[in-house]
Amino acid sequence: MQNNDSLLQLLVDFFDLCTDTRPEDIAQPAIAAWDSLASVQLVAELQSMYHVDFELEEIETLRSYEQIRNALSKKGVSLDKSPVA
Amino acid sequence: MNVIDHWIRNFPAPVQEAITTALETVSLTRIRRATRLLEGLDMELRGASINVEILSTYNVEPIVPVLSFALSCMPSRPELQLGPLDNIEAHIAQPAAALQGVPDVRVVLWRVEELLPEALFPFSHGFPEEMVARIEQATERVERVVSMHERHMHGVPLFLSTIALPPHFSNPLLAAQHSAGLCAAVGRINQKIFDVATDGGGVHVLDVARWAAVQGNSQSDATLDFLARQPFSAKGQIAFALFLARGLRPLFVARRKVLAIDLDETLWGGVVGEDGVENLKLGHDFPGNVHLRIQRELVELRSRGILLVLLSKNNEADARQAFDSLPDMLLKWDDFAVRKIDWNPKHENLRMAAAELGLGLDSFVFLDDSDYEREQVRQLIPQLVILNQSGDPLQMLRALWETDVFDALAVTAEDRQRPQNYAVRKARQFEGKQGDLGKFLNSLEIEATIEGIGDANLDRIVTMLGKTNQFNLTTQRHSRAQVQAMLERPGSIALALRLRDKFGDQGLVAALLAMPKEGATIVIDSFLVSCRALGRGVEDALWSAMLERAEQQKIKRVEALYVSTLRNGIVADLYDRLGLERVAHDALGTRYFLDPVALKPVPSWIVLHQYSHAK
Numbered sequence: 001m002q003n004n005d006s007l008l009q010l011l012v013d014f015f016d017l018c019t020d021t022r023p024e025d026i027a028q029p030a031i032a033a034w035d036s037l038a039s040v041q042l043v044a045e046l047q048s049m050y051h052v053d054f055e056l057e058e059i060e061t062l063r064s065y066e067q068i069r070n071a072l073s074k075k076g077v078s079l080d081k082s083p084v085a
Numbered sequence: 086m087n088v089i090d091h092w093i094r095n096f097p098a099p100v101q102e103a104i105t106t107a108l109e110t111v112s113l114t115r116i117r118r119a120t121r122l123l124e125g126l127d128m129e130l131r132g133a134s135i136n137v138e139i140l141s142t143y144n145v146e147p148i149v150p151v152l153s154f155a156l157s158c159m160p161s162r163p164e165l166q167l168g169p170l171d172n173i174e175a176h177i178a179q180p181a182a183a184l185q186g187v188p189d190v191r192v193v194l195w196r197v198e199e200l201l202p203e204a205l206f207p208f209s210h211g212f213p214e215e216m217v218a219r220i221e222q223a224t225e226r227v228e229r230v231v232s233m234h235e236r237h238m239h240g241v242p243l244f245l246s247t248i249a250l251p252p253h254f255s256n257p258l259l260a261a262q263h264s265a266g267l268c269a270a271v272g273r274i275n276q277k278i279f280d281v282a283t284d285g286g287g288v289h290v291l292d293v294a295r296w297a298a299v300q301g302n303s304q305s306d307a308t309l310d311f312l313a314r315q316p317f318s319a320k321g322q323i324a325f326a327l328f329l330a331r332g333l334r335p336l337f338v339a340r341r342k343v344l345a346i347d348l349d350e351t352l353w354g355g356v357v358g359e360d361g362v363e364n365l366k367l368g369h370d371f372p373g374n375v376h377l378r379i380q381r382e383l384v385e386l387r388s389r390g391i392l393l394v395l396l397s398k399n400n401e402a403d404a405r406q407a408f409d410s411l412p413d414m415l416l417k418w419d420d421f422a423v424r425k426i427d428w429n430p431k432h433e434n435l436r437m438a439a440a441e442l443g444l445g446l447d448s449f450v451f452l453d454d455s456d457y458e459r460e461q462v463r464q465l466i467p468q469l470v471i472l473n474q475s476g477d478p479l480q481m482l483r484a485l486w487e488t489d490v491f492d493a494l495a496v497t498a499e500d501r502q503r504p505q506n507y508a509v510r511k512a513r514q515f516e517g518k519q520g521d522l523g524k525f526l527n528s529l530e531i532e533a534t535i536e537g538i539g540d541a542n543l544d545r546i547v548t549m550l551g552k553t554n555q556f557n558l559t560t561q562r563h564s565r566a567q568v569q570a571m572l573e574r575p576g577s578i579a580l581a582l583r584l585r586d587k588f589g590d591q592g593l594v595a596a597l598l599a600m601p602k603e604g605a606t607i608v609i610d611s612f613l614v615s616c617r618a619l620g621r622g623v624e625d626a627l628w629s630a631m632l633e634r635a636e637q638q639k640i641k642r643v644e645a646l647y648v649s650t651l652r653n654g655i656v657a658d659l660y661d662r663l664g665l666e667r668v669a670h671d672a673l674g675t676r677y678f679l680d681p682v683a684l685k686p687v688p689s690w691i692v693l694h695q696y697s698h699a700k
Contacts, residue, residue: 043312044113
């Protein structure tokens with residue numbers, strides 16, 4: 001696991017996944033706990049931890065590690081640092 | 086420092102750290118991790134199981150894990166049941182039997198967006214005439230919810246949230262200009278909520294309006310509200326969950342009873358022994374006005390029934406002189422249930438004060454400007470709550486404003502009388518030292534009145550069950566609903582004892598609940614005496630009254646249990662003294678029986694009266 005990938009760390013912790021989970025394995029269809037309620041909480045958590053606001057259209061796309069990473073990158077978030085505490 | 090630090094003080098250090106980290110980082114992920122640790126704790130540490138039903142006009146389902154976390158910190162083992170979204174009356178209309186189970190508490194969360202959405206768009210809805218009518222309908226809805234709850238779930242505490250002004254709406258200036266505008270509409274609905282709570286009947290208020298005002302808009306998230314009708318940001322969820330837990334906590338956790346306070350640099354600015362009375366700072370100018378406000382807060386606490394203890398390293402004559410001569414002193418010398426003004430270590434004086442009051446140190450809170458004194462007491466008396474983290478007067482005042490250690494949902498007449506009762510108790514102790522015990526007890530002119538437990542005294546009984554630690558044989562913390570269910574069982578015996586002596590009326594001070602069992606047997610479920618009535622034979626009088634009722638009901642055998650706790654060693658041998666036979670000691674406690682039932686006389690110094698039933 002890339003220890004300096006704060007998003008990977010956050011998603012692994014949020015969904016209580018194995019610590020060796022690879023980024024490409026993190027997608028909504030593959031994670032049973034990623035239901036609609038968890039989606040709402042994940043948006044709240046991402047907004048809080050990275051101090052960003054997602055637009056409604058963007059939220060629809062936040063369905064995998066890759067998509068979340070892209071959305072955060074567009075907002076200028078550097079994911080190689082720990083999320084803002 | 087988090088306000089809940091003292092809630093979680095008995096948890097293992099790693100769990101405390103996980104909770105603190107989750108709160109400090111405002112991380113829902115870390116909240117989940119802390120919750121898993123909490124759920125893995127021993128049952129004893131986790132606290133009592135509580136079933137909380139939440140009915141809401143907005144979607145709280147996503148935040149259930151955060152609510153569970155906060156309630157687990159109380160501590161408790163929460164079970165949360167959610168009613169159908171924005172369908173409060175339909176759910177409440179169902180009889181208790183049709184629900185998943187009778188909750189220990191029901192919470193109604195509503196907001197203006199669903200309760201009175203027209204108020205956000207008044208000019209589209211016939212402002213002002215039609216709005217007046219709609220506001221009236223909304224207040225009637227509040228009354229309807231309460232009356233339906235009373236009809237179907239009588240005895241279950243009902244918490245109604247007040248409604249906050251929405252975080253976002255247009256025309257805030259206009260909204261405040263008319264009695265049919267949004268601001269007035271919110272105020273009127275909230276006034277109705279306060280009115281129904283004032284009427285009693287187990288209705289309480291969760292003041293979400295005040296909470297939201299304090300939090301500001303950072304607690305809300307319009308995106309999540311539109312996305313899922315869940316209005317809180319991550320920060321808002323955590324703050325709201327802790328606010329909710331704090332609101333419910335007084336139902337399950339006893340408040341602290343005593344505040345021990347330092348004198349110099351706390352009740353006034355300066356050190357009386359060094360600066361002289363004339364140079365102490367207390368009055369209407371800074372910084373004396375901060376100390377004056379601290380005194381105002383303390384006078385108010387005392388008026389609510391919190392006992393004040395004065396702890397000061399001083400010459401008593403100096404302190405007394407300041408009390409007598411400072412023109413702006415609000416606290417009086419006799420306002421303190423105990424004064425310890427000498428040069429002894431404060432931890433020793435705290436122990437002595439606790440012994441004099443007959444209370445455990447886990448009933449105590451400590452306020453002192455000295456870092457040294459606070460740290461010493463923290464290390465030597467870990468069960469004490471240290472109120473302030475800094476000796477700065479304003480920080481001490483803030484600690485008094487923000488603390489939840491004295492939280493209560495109501496202040497009873499008995500609470501308000503408590504400081505006087507403890508003063509009287511000290512007078513009794515003084516008289517007790519003057520002669521032999523029997524003569525002393527006779528001189529008290531004690532009169533006890535036995536009454537059945539019913540609606541008239543149920544609140545007090547439930548409070549006693551929740552708070553009494555020392556003279557309590559089983560320490561069963563029954564809810565109001567549970568006691569009511571027990572009263573309804575045919576053959577149960579439920580008695581309370583009211584005490585009066587030459588010093589005054591002590592109110593209800595003892596209770597006993599016994600449940601029927603097959604074979605003409607009753608089992609003592611709860612037997613408790615308030616600590617302010619100890620040592621006067623009250624328990625013998627109540628036991629005697631219970632035996633008389635049992636005999637009238639043709640009971641042949643009484644079974645009883647003593648469940649040992651950290652606090653109730655005082656009654657470890659009570660049943661032996663009352664003549665019961667000790668039969669076994671098992672995981673639950675020590676078991677006793679009395680067979681056949683033999684009446685016992687009431688102590689000779691007590692005049693006993695009987696009432697049939699409290700209604």
